[in-house]
Amino acid sequence: MPAIQRFLTRALIALPFATLTAGVAHADWVLSTEPEAVRPAPSNYQIQPQNPPAFAWSRYPSKPPQYYIEVSQNGQVVYTFTADKNWYLPSKAFPVGHYSWRVRPSTIAQWSTPREFDITANSTVFEVPDNSSLRSFVATKPRQVARQLPNNFVPKSQWTPAMLAERKPALDALINEYTYRNVKTVNDADWPILTSGTTTSISTASAADIRTRVNATARQVEAAAMLYRLTLDKKYLTEAITRGDQLANLNINGPTSFKYQDQANRQIALTLIKATDLLYYDIDATRRQWWWNVVDARAQQIYLDLSANGDRIDQYPYDSHGGTNLGFLALISTLSLGNIKNSGLWFDFSVRSYINSVYAWSGPEGGFANGTAYGQYTADYALQLWQPLMAATGVNLFDKPWARGFMQYFAHFVPPGSTSHLFGDENETVPDFRMLKSYAQRFNSPYAAWYVKSISGTEDSLSALMAPYPLPYTQSTPVQPPNAALYPSIGWVAMHSNLSDLKRTSLYFKSSPYGAYNHSHGDQNGIILFSGGRKLLGESGYLDYYNSPMFNDWYRQSKAHNVVTYDKGIGQDVTGNTATLAKNGKVTAFSTTSALDYAEGDATPAYGAAVKSALRRIWYLRGQDAVIVQDKITGAVAHSWEFNVHAAAPITYNSDNSLTITNVDRSVCIRPLLSAAQMPVTYATRSGPAPKPGTYEAHGAYATPSTLSGEFLMLLDVGCKRPSVSMSETTTSRTFTIGGQTVTVPK
Structure with missing residues (x-):
């Protein structure tokens, strides 16, 4: 069995590698032209990790009230489903087998192109009951036992000796935290509402302060409520009520509202509903209703946002805050079911959706x-x-x-x-x-x-x-996981000399279909190298605040990463989320053995029209603790291509055109594997912004003369052992022997 299949079978059931680059046979309405729209799934003959699989597709433009789904096997329809959203999660597992599926709107007879998938013996059964069954289950739990606590929860007085041994340190730590934590009273007047809509260091600091202080008060409420359930000491009940009242008193339309600080808004709502669940019979009915009213108002703000434009989160799932907000709404609705008027609406909207879509x-x-x-x-x-x-x-x-x-x-x-x-x-x-x-x-x-x-x-x-x-x-x-791994849907590869050895070499490679979207950067085909926990080749810059000049001009840019740029730092497109989701990369090959790991990434789309092809291949020679990196890049016109190097320690340029990087007691030497005639590159130091206080950064790049196509073929010698290197070549490849290990590199 090939190494990649061994890994994916043992470590995580995922796509067979052959499907990574397979395309849809014919584009149809379920495959939106919008990069941010949900992709149809399952597709491309994927082996499903989950049984039953989750079905998803982009909306039909007229937004029909329902969709009909057919699942077939051997040309016969074996399941039919009706969905009122553009996703569907069956409640029962499928038998092992090969299937195809298609979907159509209820308003017209236009079926989607069939897509195929497999359920195997390795697919994990994960069944989620329908909404009515879930609601019934929630209702069966008596309020004397908080809904959020395990059924076998008992107060400390009933702990067994084994539970005492495991849990008393945590109880002591929580009591100590409660006793000595200085939590300042939260007050709307502390945070003026910033309505300019412009992100600045001041507005960012204000939003962070709201989040930090609300989280601190919320933590105190939940800690005190839990300590009361464990010990029945009234002082904890008093503290939970006092701090809960402070959160409830915050203006739902003020600086902690969804509009101005959605993280604070959701945390207040969740904390109050958790507290009323834990203390259901220990707080008076008037206060309980007050807290529920606050939860109702704040959670409704979350619901209205997620359900806007025909349940926007279903069509456009790539929303970092929205996905988390959906989870908060799911738990809030579950703990409030039957107590808050809107809780049933929220529950049906969010619970199965969240369970289905994580993440x-x-x-x-x-x-x-x-x-x-x-x-x-x-x-x-x-x-x-x-x-x-x-x-x-x-x-x-x-x-x-x-x-x-x-x-x-x-x-x-x-x-x-x-x-x-x-x-x-x-x-x-x-x-x-x-x-x-x-x-x-x-x-x-x-x-x-x-x-x-x-x-x-x-x-x-x-x-x-x-x-x-x-x-x-x-x-x-x-059991130790494999030393090398590919996560195909995100385009990340890890290669380790030995995961269990703290002195190991760790090489990371990324060529991601997500591009520079959201919190990602313009680092497709990027590498990062550690040795013994010391960073040798790394990313540069730091997040001073979101959307800052450094964030936009350096931190997210390709020139701040170990990737190829051209003409003094021009790189991949990081402008605008919609554009960057489409301007991406992908891992196009991966294999692993005990001696050699290999990966290839194609970042061509990430560079836009200026670049016609951008491939990077990496070989990790585990026995030699060395890395070969090959870049081949072609432009629409001639450019000076650059192999960027960013280090967490000084970079020393040597007379043989090699580099030495030493971080305390760990080092790597970088040298071209081809002669100057074969690969005419020159090295130059580059400058960047001041690094994060207390850290060090050095920057440099090997550059080619202006040319239509460029190639870099570099050896990363971890530990600077300077192994012997010999090369033989044919018209299509070069074979390198490095310290006794042989690798063939295509031309």
Whole structure:
């Protein structure tokens, strides 16, 4: 079995590689010409990680009231469904087999082009009951047992010795946090409403202050309410009520409204409904109704936004805040079902939709195109939302194949010992392994058990005290994930010398169909290199504030990344979300063995009309701890092409046209593999903005003379071992022997 198929079968059920570049046979109405519209799925003979699969398609232009879906097998229709939205999630699993499906509007007999998919024995059964069944399940849970808590939840006085051993440290930590945390009273007057619509450092700071202080008060409410449920100490009840009143008193149309700070708005609504759920019989009816009224008003703002323009989130799912807001609405509606007038409307709109769509930032195998920093924040939200949703609805989102793939994505791209995030906004920040460990602990998986065992950090005390007992990861024997991995729908590749070795080499490659959309950057075909936790080749710049001059002119630009640019820093198109989603990249080849990993990316669309072809190939020679990078790029007219190098330590230029980068005790040497006659390139130092305080950055680039087509063929020698290199060539390829390992590179 080929290496890529072994990996995808063992680690995560995903697309067979042959389907990665397969196109739809005939374009039809379900495939919108708008880059931001939802793509039809399943398609391209995909093996479905989830059984039953989720169906999706772009809307028919006239927006019919219903759609009819036919699923066929061996030329016979075996399922028919009716949907009132442009997606459908069957409630029951399909038998193993090969299927095709098509859809048509209820108003006309225009079927879509059939698309085919497979359900295999490796497809995970993940069944979600229909809305009426879910509502009935929620209603069966008595209010004496909070809907958001596991059925086996008991106060501390009833903990077994084993539970005491596992959970008392978390209880002590939460009590200590509650006791010594200085939470300032929140007040509308502290935040003048900024209505200019212009993003500045001042407006960004004001929005951040609202978010930070509301989150701090919300945390105190939830911590106090949970401590009261565990200990029955009245002081915690008093604190929860006092802080809850402060949140309820904030003006729903003021600076914490959806219009001005949607994150604060959703957090207030969720916190108040969580508190009334935990303290249902412990707060008076008048206050409870007051809090419910506030939740009603704030959650309705979320609903009106997501349901605007015929349920916009269904047609245009690539909305970072909108996708998270949908999850908040799902939990708010679940915990308020039967108590708030609009809760049933919200519930039917959001719960199955959220469970179905988590998340738009990758395909069904998991991953996160917006970068690992925002992936980390999403994992934190998952703990806040999925755990109580599971207790209330009986649907465990941690069992969803996407969720398991998301966990494995962290193991590959934020492995043990990582010192910074990767790709996209806030890539310069340090990972918070507490969040990642907490998320991984929810999986009964050998890879999750390995990740939990291998990373540092203690789980957040509040989420730990609300977790199911025992934690699922404890049921599995740890197994290290493969050293190399492709996540095809986001176009990310990880190559490690040994995931379990903190001194390892880690090489990351990205060529993403998401382009520079949302929190992503113009870094298609980009590479990042670490050794022993030291960054050798990295991304440059930092997020001072969103939409700042540095953000627009450097941080997101190709010239700030280890990619090819031309004519002194001109690179990929990062202007406008709609344009950048279409101007993207893709991984077109991947393989892995114990000795050699290989990936190829095509970033041609990312550069726009100026570039006719932009391919990068990388080979990681695991036995030699060395990397070969080949770039081949062709323009519409002649350009000086540039191989950019960004380092977290000084770059030393050597007399043989090579570079040396040494970061404390780790180094890499970079040298051209072709002679000056074969590849006439010159190296020059480049300048960039001042780095983040406390860090160091160096920039440079190898450049070609002005030419229609350029090629770079470089050796990255990790550890500067300077292995012997020999080359033989034919008319179609060059074969390099590097320190005893041979690699053939196409011309």
